[in-house]
Amino acid sequence: NKQIVLKDYVKGYPKESDMVLKTSIIKLKVPEDCHDAVLVKNLYLSCDPYMRNRMSKIEGSYVDSFTPGSPITGYGVARVVDSSHPNFKKGDLIWGIIGWEEYSLIKSTEALFKIQHTDIPLSYYTGILGMPGTTAYCGFYEVCSPKEGETVFISAASGAVGQLVGQFAKLLGCYVVGSAGSKDKVDLLKSKFGFDDAFNYKEEPDLNAALKRYFPNGIDIYFENVGGKMLDAVLLNMRNHGRIAACGMISQYNLEEPEGVRNLFCLVAKRIRMEGFLVFDYYHLYPKFSDMVVPLIRQGKISYVEDIAQGLESAPAALIGLFSGRNVGKQVVVVAHE
Ligand code: NDP
Secondary structure (H helix, E strand, O other): OEEEEEOOOOOOOOOHHHEEEEEOOOOOOOOOOOOOOEEEEEEEEEOOOOHHHHOOOOOOOOOOOOOOOOEOEEEEEEEEEEEOOOOOOOOOEEEEEEEOEOEEEEOOOOOEEEOOOOOOOHHHHHOOOOHHHHHHHHHHHHHOOOOOOOEEEEOOOOOOOHHHHHHHHHHOOOEEEEEEOOHHHHHHHHHOOOOOEEEEHHHOOOHHHHHHHHOOOOEEEEEEOOOHHHHHHHHHHEEEEEEEEEOOOHHHOOOOOOOOOOOOHHHHHOOOEEEEOOHHHHHHHHHHHHHHHHHHHHOOOOOOOEEEEEOHHHHHHHHHHOOOOOOOOEEEEEOOOO
16 A cells, blocks of 8 residues: 655655655455444545645644654545444545555545535546635635625636635625636636636735726725735725635645734724634535536536646645645546456
């Protein structure tokens, strides 16, 4: 059983060499004394920014640290090979928390969802129909209180979450602008995802001026994925009673000292509601979300771009690539084709 193992806790920017490939022996059966467990063959792994936090020694956070010497765990798609759980049987396809390895024995199945629609690419259950899709859905509809005609700004807009938030906002009839880190990504936002406009934040020396150009009358909704300087500039450009969904702050994850945000008083002066949220609190909405999104995918009314890396060995580089913006769309790793 090939596995990707975290060598040791990480400080600063993670490197490929922080993770190593190991091989272990695994019996392809659930052990007799393991009740309610499943043994799965892993097909697709999801690379997600929150995994960076788990590479550090952390306390009191919403997730636990990875254990050095043990395989990395994260969202993925897998097929059940053996089961002692009444709800899962051999052959079932699942998505949820699995190991970065060829086969995983999963003793606690709470974080596993059975895949219902198999006419849709299975890798989508790492993205649009998995955790990032649910994040986009609950963050936009539940946290932002969006209304038709409002102005919406999304950072890291071409990524796993952002590309969907933008399309949800367009479906509702909002004016939508996204920021991303390359010309190709900006083109994708406008041509593939139907954003009204987009810009490359790396080429804007003055983010405040850039936002003023795209939102002369201000921003009603900011879907926050990056934090730092972008958040500071956005605060200056929010409208009164605007809403900010604080989804993530990837620009801060590798810094030893987080950047200070100077314009927080805008929250008071403009009566802005800024709300942090975690997708884990919203999985009860998954059926509602899936009922909405599956038909949109089938009808081609929503697009999803993936960046697919081949082979378990490519997983460390794929994960690290999130922090330099190497991924174009949802970063997926193929471990095995069915
Ligand atoms: P993406 O697919 O968007 O990948 C990460 C992207 O972030 C990169 O491609 C890069 O794009 C951008 N980025 C990396 N470093 C920086 C930086 N220093 N400054 C600005 N942008 C940067 O990831 P996701 O869509 O999966 O995640 C987006 C955000 O949502 C993250 O902050 C993540 O932590 C958060 N999240 C929160 C959840 C929750 O429950 N609250 C659940 C899931 C995700 P570019 O080239 O454009 O710079």
